[in-house]
Amino acid sequence: MALLQITEPGQAVDPHQRKRAAGIDLGTTNSLIASVRNGQAATLPDADGQHLLPSVVRYLADNTVVVGAPALAAASEDPLNTIVSVKRLMGRGIKDIETLGERLPYEFIETQGMPRFSVVSGQVSPVEASAEILKTLVQRGEETLGGELDGVVITVPAYFDDAQRQATRDAAKLAGLNVYRLLNEPTAAAVAYGLDTGAEGVIAVYDLGGGTFDISLLRLNRGVFEVLATGGNSALGGDDFDRRIAEWLISEAGFSEQITHSQSRLLMTEARRIKEQLSTNDSVEIKINSDNFHYQGVLTRVQFDALVGGLVADSLKACRRVVRDAGLTNADIQSVVLVGGSTRVPLVRSQVRDFFETEPLSDIDPDKVVAVGAAIQANILAGNKPDAEMLLLDVLPLSLGLETVGGLVEKIIHRNTAIPISKAQEFTTYKDGQTAMLIHVVQGERERVVDCRSLARFELRGIPAMVAGAARIAVMFQVDADGLMSVSAMELSTGVEAQIVVKPSYGLSDVEITEMLKASFEFAAEDIRLRSLTEAQVDGRSVLDAVAAALAKDGAALLSAAEIGEIETAMADLQRVIDSESNTSILDATAKLGAASDHFAALRMNASVKQALSGHQIEEFEIGQKD
Amino acid sequence: MNVNLQDNFFSIFQLPVSYQVEPLVLDDRYRDLQRNVHPDKHVGASDQDKRLAMQWATVINEAYTTLKSPLKRAIYILKLKSCEIEHNPTLPGEFLMAQIELREELEDIGDDAGSLARLAVFKGKIASGLAALELDFAAQIDDQLAAAEQTTYKMQFMHKLYSEADRLEEKLLGY
Incomplete structure (x- = not known):
């Protein structure tokens, strides 16, 4: 335990200083921010008492940006400048958007594979639009919590691939946020329920959001939430229910002309209203009069169920698959949690109940449960609850692989592998004298490259010319705890190395992000200099505090007097320059202290691992007794 | 005895090198190890500690997967006994x-x-x-x-x- 405290220097200095941490559910339809206050996790309302922020961004001619309810209200009158459901486009290319097969009322411009909306004030990428939603939420959080946020946890669908996760991270960067972790939405929901009920065993989280469907199975054991398997469909959601109703309206009205952008938006809004009313009523009266579109009639629950039955069946198919992936049967699942506004549809509830043969839980508002879980996790990661037992162990949602000869995929890390994970795989050349190799990283389950998502391509050059099959190229994948991947490759006989962080073909480059950041903050040169000096001082002090605390605790036990002396010298050197105006000497001395304490840090971590299993004899005995 | 990143997977889990592994013990120790090393337990730490946490969490995940699977465990024990698996073995x-x-x-x-x-x-x-x-x-x-x-x-x-x-x-x- 003591070792863990060392990692929280701020807390050692002042135990009463709580970090301002928040959980953010960046949803397709609505977004929320939540925080733990007085031990209670709850979503934060805006000035009008509204918790849900519609995920809608409107761009005006004078460069102002409107987010939320007022933007949503303008969606049908100003469809081209009002971005709705932007989450569906995160990390996607134009081709992906076309295959989503929807009537998207936007005009797109394609730049380097990445779509941008053409709006009245210029071009906007989905990442920038998402950053606007984040900024609005963060402002609400800062007003409520009384100051700048120290860090946030942002939720993503478990089924999001690397490109979609990276795009979410980029949006947070643009909004100037410190992201502790990207958290999978179903895991967040399980956290919210798990801590409430103290449940143990396997739970299923059925999450039908506006644009995505996730199903995850988690095992709860003494505060550890272990994701066993996750699956779903990143192109199935409540929007599809609305679309089915809109298509029905068009067909019932006998409308054969081209649907305008504005009509499309109007029909979708009307469809959502109908869907929501059918959750409590058996039928809904409809009356639409817009330009040349006229319809008056009734949609019954029974008709609606028939319209969307196929969609619900698709979701259950994914459930069946995930239960199988986890090596379980439906009988092994103790409880089912419902997440997402679309789980209010009665057909969804009854079908889920019939499938899992248990009454699904929905005591926590399905719209808020994800944000609440994220807030609990953010509070713990901020260090506000140092004795918290909770730990979330997540998995890779989609297999990672490489393209091999003939357009086939060789899987390197299979889906549902626990993360973080790294894996090395050896490849060889297939032509005599081949000196370069193109490495194409893909994500997905299908056998052919064209059926998977292309994440990145990079080239390993300088392979010594050898006969085909003689070169030995080791490709190393590393997936971190956020599910984000980096790849490196090396030719083993020569040591030629290539390393890249996998950047999705549709993502923003670091340069682009930096430029956008500069544009948004409009820092003066002096501000930048002061800011970086302050950062260097803060970083330097926190390293000094951490090393001092570690030395006091474990120095004598783990190090020789000479080793301690060496570290103390480096500390004194940093202490001497820490209050100076010289950015470079602070950074330099901080780096030297880091190097001097490297070995010590490794020893402490090793001791921590050993300590983890001290007292395991007792546990063995208990297990023996249970059997 | 201390534990190192390079140690064999059995040592890391403090188990004897044996083909017989009690799954419940393995699961339990896996959770206990991750409770200490997982990157989420080191969010506020120095970059140095974060890197170490990531390395340890990665190794523990790999060790757990290896020891849990009967086939991977067999191959791993053979490797510990300096017996490398052939790619094209001769079988009866x-x-x-x-x-x-x-x-x-x-x-x-x-x-x-x-x-x-x-x-x-x-x-x-x-x-x-x-x-x-x-x-x-x-x-x-x-x-x-x-x-x-x-x-x-x-x-x-x-x-x-x-x-x-x-x-x-x-x-x-x-x-």
Whole structure:
């Protein structure tokens, strides 16, 4: 335990200083921010008492940006400048958007594979639009919590691939946020329920959001939430229910002309209203009069169920698959949690109940449960609850692989592998004298490259010319705890190395992000200099505090007097320059202290691992007794 | 005795090097280890500590996956005993004949109303074959290394067959 405290220097200095941490559910339809206050996790309302922020961004001619309810209200009158459901486009290319097969009322411009909306004030990428939603939420959080946020946890669908996760991270960067972790939405929901009920065993989280469907199975054991398997469909959601109703309206009205952008938006809004009313009523009266579109009639629950039955069946198919992936049967699942506004549809509830043969839980508002879980996790990661037992162990949602000869995929890390994970795989050349190799990283389950998502391509050059099959190229994948991947490759006989962080073909480059950041903050040169000096001082002090605390605790036990002396010298050197105006000497001395304490840090971590299993004899005995 | 990143997976889990592993003990120790090393437990730490946490969490995940799977565990124990698995091993003719027959049986399962039931029977047969091989390996590993190696190759064959049966099942189920 003591070792863990060392990692929280701020807390050692002042135990009463709580970090301002928040959980953010960046949803397709609505977004929320939540925080733990007085031990209670709850979503934060805006000035009008509204918790849900519609995920809608409107761009005006004078460069102002409107987010939320007022933007949503303008969606049908100003469809081209009002971005709705932007989450569906995160990390996607134009081709992906076309295959989503929807009537998207936007005009797109394609730049380097990445779509941008053409709006009245210029071009906007989905990442920038998402950053606007984040900024609005963060402002609400800062007003409520009384100051700048120290860090946030942002939720993503478990089924999001690397490109979609990276795009979410980029949006947070643009909004100037410190992201502790990207958290999978179903895991967040399980956290919210798990801590409430103290449940143990396997739970299923059925999450039908506006644009995505996730199903995850988690095992709860003494505060550890272990994701066993996750699956779903990143192109199935409540929007599809609305679309089915809109298509029905068009067909019932006998409308054969081209649907305008504005009509499309109007029909979708009307469809959502109908869907929501059918959750409590058996039928809904409809009356639409817009330009040349006229319809008056009734949609019954029974008709609606028939319209969307196929969609619900698709979701259950994914459930069946995930239960199988986890090596379980439906009988092994103790409880089912419902997440997402679309789980209010009665057909969804009854079908889920019939499938899992248990009454699904929905005591926590399905719209808020994800944000609440994220807030609990953010509070713990901020260090506000140092004795918290909770730990979330997540998995890779989609297999990672490489393209091999003939357009086939060789899987390197299979889906549902626990993360973080790294894996090395050896490849060889297939032509005599081949000196370069193109490495194409893909994500997905299908056998052919064209059926998977292309994440990145990079080239390993300088392979010594050898006969085909003689070169030995080791490709190393590393997936971190956020599910984000980096790849490196090396030719083993020569040591030629290539390393890249996998950047999705549709993502923003670091340069682009930096430029956008500069544009948004409009820092003066002096501000930048002061800011970086302050950062260097803060970083330097926190390293000094951490090393001092570690030395006091474990120095004598783990190090020789000479080793301690060496570290103390480096500390004194940093202490001497820490209050100076010289950015470079602070950074330099901080780096030297880091190097001097490297070995010590490794020893402490090793001791921590050993300590983890001290007292395991007792546990063995208990297990023996249970059997 | 201290623990290092380079230590063998059994040492990290503080278990004796043995083919017999109690799954519940393994699961329990896995959670206890991750409770200390997982990057989420080091969010506020220095970059140095974060990197170490990530390395440890990665190694512990790999160790857990290896020790949990009977086939991976067998290959790993052989490696600890300096016995590297060959890519194209020579196996007894009768075993290979039996493999060919099993493969034909899998191909004949077809795609009709009875396919899934036939496949379930087939998978059961492979699973019990694997269980028998695991018992063989446990009996051989201490003093008959060459035999244990042969058994591991047989496990690999059966395991591959089982994966193919799995894939066929997924296809029949429409995944």
